[in-house]
Amino acid sequence: MAVDSLEKPAATVTPPSEPSARRIKRRKRGVSGWVVLTLVAGLGLLMLFPFWIAIINAFKPAPDYIANGPVSLPTELDFSALVDFWGGVDFNRKLLNSVVISGSVALIAVALSLLSAFAIGIGRIRGRVWILALFMLAFTIPQEALVYPLFVLTRDLGLYDTMTGVIVILAVLQSAFGTYMLSSVLGTFPPEVLEAARLDGATRFQVLRLVVLPLTRPTMAVLMTFFFIWTWNDFFLPLVLLPSADNQTVSVALGALSGQYTSDPTALAAASLAGILPALVFFLLFQRTLMRGVNLGAVK
Amino acid sequence: MSSANTASLNTATHTVAPRRARKGTSERRGGYWWYILPGAIGFLAVVAVPFGMNLWYSLTSFRGVGDPVFIGFENYQRLLGDPLFWASFRHSVVFIVAMAILPTAIGVVVAAVLFNYISPKFGSKVASFLRATYYLPQILPIAVAGVLWKWMYQPQYGIINTTLRDLGLGGLAQNWLGDSDLAIYAVMNVLVWLQIGYTVVVFMAGLSRVDPALYEAAELDGATWFQQFRTITLNQLRPEIAVVLITTSVAALKVFAPIFVLTRGGPGTSTIVPAYFSFSNFFTTTKVGYGAAVASVLALMISVVAVALLRYQTRNSEGFEDGRG
Numbered sequence: 083m084a085v086d087s088l089e090k091p092a093a094t095v096t097p098p099s100e101p102s103a104r105r106i107k108r109r110k111r112g113v114s115g116w117v118v119l120t121l122v123a124g125l126g127l128l129m130l131f132p133f134w135i136a137i138i139n140a141f142k143p144a145p146d147y148i149a150n151g152p153v154s155l156p157t158e159l160d161f162s163a164l165v166d167f168w169g170g171v172d173f174n175r176k177l178l179n180s181v182v183i184s185g186s187v188a189l190i191a192v193a194l195s196l197l198s199a200f201a202i203g204i205g206r207i208r209g210r211v212w213i214l215a216l217f218m219l220a221f222t223i224p225q226e227a228l229v230y231p232l233f234v235l236t237r238d239l240g241l242y243d244t245m246t247g248v249i250v251i252l253a254v255l256q257s258a259f260g261t262y263m264l265s266s267v268l269g270t271f272p273p274e275v276l277e278a279a280r281l282d283g284a285t286r287f288q289v290l291r292l293v294v295l296p297l298t299r300p301t302m303a304v305l306m307t308f309f310f311i312w313t314w315n316d317f318f319l320p321l322v323l324l325p326s327a328d329n330q331t332v333s334v335a336l337g338a339l340s341g342q343y344t345s346d347p348t349a350l351a352a353a354s355l356a357g358i359l360p361a362l363v364f365f366l367l368f369q370r371t372l373m374r375g376v377n378l379g380a381v382k
Numbered sequence: 383m384s385s386a387n388t389a390s391l392n393t394a395t396h397t398v399a400p401r402r403a404r405k406g407t408s409e410r411r412g413g414y415w416w417y418i419l420p421g422a423i424g425f426l427a428v429v430a431v432p433f434g435m436n437l438w439y440s441l442t443s444f445r446g447v448g449d450p451v452f453i454g455f456e457n458y459q460r461l462l463g464d465p466l467f468w469a470s471f472r473h474s475v476v477f478i479v480a481m482a483i484l485p486t487a488i489g490v491v492v493a494a495v496l497f498n499y500i501s502p503k504f505g506s507k508v509a510s511f512l513r514a515t516y517y518l519p520q521i522l523p524i525a526v527a528g529v530l531w532k533w534m535y536q537p538q539y540g541i542i543n544t545t546l547r548d549l550g551l552g553g554l555a556q557n558w559l560g561d562s563d564l565a566i567y568a569v570m571n572v573l574v575w576l577q578i579g580y581t582v583v584v585f586m587a588g589l590s591r592v593d594p595a596l597y598e599a600a601e602l603d604g605a606t607w608f609q610q611f612r613t614i615t616l617n618q619l620r621p622e623i624a625v626v627l628i629t630t631s632v633a634a635l636k637v638f639a640p641i642f643v644l645t646r647g648g649p650g651t652s653t654i655v656p657a658y659f660s661f662s663n664f665f666t667t668t669k670v671g672y673g674a675a676v677a678s679v680l681a682l683m684i685s686v687v688a689v690a691l692l693r694y695q696t697r698n699s700e701g702f703e704d705g706r707g
Contacts, residue, residue, distance in 0.1 A: 110503075111503050111504065115499075115503045115504070118495060118499055118500065119500060119503075119504060119508075122492065122495055122496060122500060122512055123512065125492065125516070126512050126515040126516060127515075129515055129516050129518065129519060129575065129578070129579075130515055130518065132519075132527075132530050132531065132534060132575075133518065135534070135541055136530055147539070148539070151539075151541075151544040151545075151548065152534075152539070152540075152541040152544060153541065153544070153545060153548075194420055194421050194424060195421075197417045197418070197420055197421060198417065198418050198420075198421035198422075200414070200417050201414040201415065201416075201417035201418035202418065204414070205413075205414025205415075205417065206414075207414050207415060207418065213418070213422075216425065216430075217421075217425065218688070218692070219429070219685075220425055220428075220429040222632065222684055222685065222688040223429065223433065223681055223684070223685075224635070224636050224657060224677065224680050224681055224684055225636075226638070226656075226657050226660045226661060226664075226673075226676075226677040226680060227433055227436050227674075227677040227678060227680065227681040228428070228429065228432040228433060228436065229661075229664065229677075230435075230436065230439065230664050230670055230673065230674060230677075231431070231432035231433075231435035231436055231439070232428070232432050233664075234435070235427075235431075235432065235435075250424075250428070251428050253424070254421075254424035254425065254427070254428040254429070255428060255429070257421060257424065258425070258429075261421060286413055286414070286417075290417075311521065314523065315522070315523040315524065315525075317523065317524060317525050317638070317639040317642070318638050318639065318657075318661075321642075322665070332523065333523040333524075333525045333526070334525065336523065336525045336526050336529050337523075337525030337528060337529070337639065337642060337643045339529055347533065347536070347539045350529065350532075350533040350536075351533065353529055354526060354529050354530040354533065357522070357523060357525070357526030357529065357530075358522060358526060358530075361521045361522050361523065361526065362521075364521060365518065365521045369514065372517075372521070373513075373517070373583055373587075376580065376583045376584060376587075
C-alpha cells in the first residue's frame with residue numbers, strides 16, 4: 083500500500099481530471115472569478131517580488147542604484163557587482179564544496195536508510211518499533227543539543243573543519259528520516275515477491291540488491307533529492323563545524339555575509355542572486371519530486 | 383535543518399503495521415541485524431553519545447577548556463531566574479504564530495481558492511503555476527532568504543523605505559531590523575513569506591483526496607463558496623491542518639538561521655530565541671554548561687510537541703486501518 087501511496091501524490095501535481103459538472107461551469111468565469119484570480123495572482127507576485135528585485139539590482143551599476151533606487155529597471159547591464167562578489171568570496175569554491183557535501187550526504191544517507199529499512203521493514207528484526215522511535219528522536223532533536231559534543235568529538239578525532247566530518251554527521255541525521263520513510267515502504271513490500279526470490283535461493287543481500295532496490299528506486303530518488311536540498315540549505319552544523327573559508331558551503335558563506343557589504347547595495351543583491359541561482363536550478367529540475375516529497379509526509 | 387524539514391516528522395505510523403508471524407523466519411531474522419549495524423553505529427556516534435554528553439555538560443560548569451565540573455542542577459536553577467531564557471521562549475511563541483498559525487490560516491484559504499475556485503474556472507495549469515510561485519521561497523537556503531530580506535529592510539537604501547519615501551510616506555520609513563520594538567515583526571514577516579508555500583502545497587494535496595461529490599451536493603443545495611469552505615474544506619482538511627500545525631511548531635521552536643542572519647538576537651535581546659541563546663552560550667560567551675542546559679530544555683519541549691504529533695497520527699491511522707479491515 084505504501085508503495086502506492088508514494089506514487090499517488092504525483093496526482094496532485096496535475097490535479098485530477100475535472101468532473102463534467104465542473105467543466106460546464108468553467109466557462110462561467112464571471113467578474114468575481116477574475117477578481118479572485120487577480121487577488122491570488124497578486125499574492126503570487128508578492129511572493130516573487132524579492133526574487134525579482136534581487137535579479138534587477140544584481141546587474142545594476144552602483145550609481146544607478148543610488149540615483150534611481152531599487153525598483154527601477156537597470157539602465158545598463160552591469161555584471162561587475164556579480165563578478166566582484168563571485169571572485170571576492172571565491173564562490174566557485176563554495177559551490178563545489180556544497181555540491182560535494184550535499185551529493186555525498188544524499189548518497190550515503192540513502193544507502194544507510196536502505197540498509198536499516200531493509201532490516202526493519204523486510205527483516206522485521208525484534209524491537210523495530212523502538213528502533214524506529216529512536217531514529218525519530220534523531221531527526222526531531224534540536225541540533226543545538228548535539229552541537230557542542232559534536233564539536234568536541236570532531237576536534238578530538240581530527241575531523242573538525244573537514245568536509246568528511248560534516249558529511250558523516252549530516253548523512254546519519256538525514257538517514258534517520260530516510261529509514262523512517264523506507265521502512266514504511268518496505269514493511270508493506272509484497273511478500274509473494276520476497277517468497278519467490280527466496281525459493282529461487284536468493285541470499286538476503288541478493289534480495290536487497292536484485293528485488294528490493296529496483297522496486298523502491300522511485301522512493302529513493304525522492305529521498306535523495308530531499309537530502310541533497312536539505313544539506314545544501316543546511317546552516318547550523320556547517321556554520322559551526324566548517325569555519326574556514328575554504329570549506330564553507332554556499333549557505334554559510336552567504337549567511338556569514340550579514341554585516342559585510344552593508345554600504346554596497348548592489349553587492350548584496352548580487353550575493354542574493356548568487357545564492358538564489360543554484361536553488362532555482364534545483365527547483366526547475368525537481369519541481370515534481372519536491373511537491374511529491376512535501377506531500378509524502380503529510381498525506382496519509 | 384531547513385524548513386522543508388517540517389515535512390519530515392509525520393511518518394511514524396505506517397511502519398508499525400501488524401506483522402504476521404511467519405514460520406521459520408526467526409532463525410533467518412537474526413542475519414538482518416547486520417544490515418542495521420551501520421545505521422546503529424551512526425546513531426550512537428552522532429546522536430546518542432553527543433546527546434548524553436550534552437546532558438552531562440548541562441550538569442556541569444564548563445567553559446570549553448579544562449574539565450567540566452559537576453554542579454548538579456545549578457544551571458537549570460539559574461535558567462529559571464534568567465530573564466533572557468524567558469524572553470527566548472516568549473519569542474518562540476511569537477515565531478509559532480509566524481511559522482505555524484499564520485501560514486496555516488493563509489495556506490488553507492489560498493489552497494481552497496486555488497483548488498476549488500481557480501482550478502475549475504481557469505484550469506488546473508493556472509492553479510499549479512500559482513502554487514509553484516508560492517512554493518518558491520521554500521527552496522531558498524534560509525541564509526539566502528535572510529540576506530535578501532536584510533537588504534530590503536536596510537534603512538537608507540532598502541526597497542521598503544525608499545518606496546515609502548517615493549510615495550511621500552517617508553514618515554512611515556523605519557529602521558526595521560534595528561528598532562527593538564519592530565525587529566520581531568520584521569522577522570515574523572520573513573518567516574510567513576518562507577512558510578506559506580509549504581502549507582499551500584500540503585493543503586492542496588489534501589484537497590485532492592476529498593470526494594468532489596461532497597462539493598457537488600453542497601452546490602445543489604445552494605451553498606455558497608464560503609459555506610462550502612467552512613463545512614466541507616475545513617472539516618476534510620482537519621488531519622492535514624493538525625499535522626502541519628505540529629510540524630511547523632517544531633520548526634518554529636528550532637528556528638536559528640533567520641535569527642542568525644537577520645538580527646543575531648538583537649537589537650539588544652528583542653529577537654533572541656532558545657536556539658540562538660544556546661549557540662551564543664556555546665560559542666560566544668563559552669558558558670558551555672549553561673548553553674547545554676538551554677539546549678536540553680529545548681530538546682525536551684520539542685519532544686513533547688513531537689510526541690503529541692506521534693500520538694495524533696497513531697490514533698488517526700489506526701482508525702484508518704480499522705476502516706480498511
